Amino acid sequence: MVSWPSDYSQAWTLAGSAERDGVGLHGGERTQIRLEGSEAPGYWVGWLDAPELPLVRLQPGQVSDTQLCTALQLGERRLATVEHLLAALAGCGVSQARILASGDEIPLLDGSALPWVEAIAEAGLTSLGPRSLPPLPAEPIVVRQGLSFVTALAAESLSIGAGIEFPHAAIGRQLYSLALTPEAFVREIAPARTFGFRDQVEALRAAGLIRGGDLDNALVCDGDHWLNPPLRFSDEPVRHKLLDLLGDLALAGLPQAQVFAYRGSHGLHTALAAALSAASDRVPPAPV
Numbered sequence: 001m002v003s004w005p006s007d008y009s010q011a012w013t014l015a016g017s018a019e020r021d022g023v024g025l026h027g028g029e030r031t032q033i034r035l036e037g038s039e040a041p042g043y044w045v046g047w048l049d050a051p052e053l054p055l056v057r058l059q060p061g062q063v064s065d066t067q068l069c070t071a072l073q074l075g076e077r078r079l080a081t082v083e084h085l086l087a088a089l090a091g092c093g094v095s096q097a098r099i100l101a102s103g104d105e106i107p108l109l110d111g112s113a114l115p116w117v118e119a120i121a122e123a124g125l126t127s128l129g130p131r132s133l134p135p136l137p138a139e140p141i142v143v144r145q146g147l148s149f150v151t152a153l154a155a156e157s158l159s160i161g162a163g164i165e166f167p168h169a170a171i172g173r174q175l176y177s178l179a180l181t182p183e184a185f186v187r188e189i190a191p192a193r194t195f196g197f198r199d200q201v202e203a204l205r206a207a208g209l210i211r212g213g214d215l216d217n218a219l220v221c222d223g224d225h226w227l228n229p230p231l232r233f234s235d236e237p238v239r240h241k242l243l244d245l246l247g248d249l250a251l252a253g254l255p256q257a258q259v260f261a262y263r264g265s266h267g268l269h270t271a272l273a274a275a276l277s278a279a280s281d282r283v284p285p286a287p288v
Contacts, residue, residue, distance in 0.1 A: 041132075
């Protein structure tokens with residue numbers, strides 16, 4: 001069993017490689033991903049089906065679509081549903097890695113980050129020494145959209161929280177927060193699966209979405225009950241929102257901050273990632 005880092009103060013990459021394949025949530029096509037170590041900081045995407053294309057480092061400015069997933073425009077290629085894989089890498093403490101993809105969507109696997117955690121454990125970790133975290137301003141960063149908001153406040157360590165509120169009795173109002181470490185991520189956040197609603201399935205499929213979704217890779221809520229219990233946690237939906245939040249923030253690198261999202265979405269999360277990236281560029285480095 002892999003020994004996870006104790007916190008996010010060190011830089012880590014993969015010691016070896018690991019591959020996974022599966023169906024994409026929205027396109028419904030089978031795709032393959034290979035994870036490899038990298039000496040360069042950040043997450044880099046290349047293509048198994050077009051190895052001649054250069055690797056591209058991921059950043060918030062590449063976000064092209066946030067409808068039910070986070071999709072990136074990477075030069076002439078598009079890569080969708082990146083959030084669960086990025087959450088697994090960032091949450092486990094992997095600060096730099098290469099992601100080699102075939103197709104234009106990351107496989108959904110079981111709808112959580114747990115299969116990606118298992119792939120990371122299979123590849124193993126290599127320490128690269130102290131990690132340089134981007135500085136943040138002292139004042140909070142807040143992004144709002146209607147009644148929804150997400151905020152980040154500089155802190156000594158990373159903590160994340162989320163609140164959700166749905167009219168469906170099976171979900172209702174849920175709140176969850178924790179001081180995040182790789183071990184806590186693997187135990188408390190990674191197993192939480194994506195979820196949806198039975199009364200929206202047909203409309204989403206008619207719009208060309210969730211073609212690869214089924215009862216094996218997503219929880220489906222039908223008002224006051226779930227079509228495919230049991231849940232892995234009694235509050236699995238809000239924990240999955242934290243998983244999505246973490247994966248979207250990974251586009252900018254994990255902040256040393258307290259982060260909270262209320263009724264969050266990929267649009268809000270990635271807007272916060274962009275704001276964090278811009279803010280860290282404006283903060284002068286501390287004197288040595």
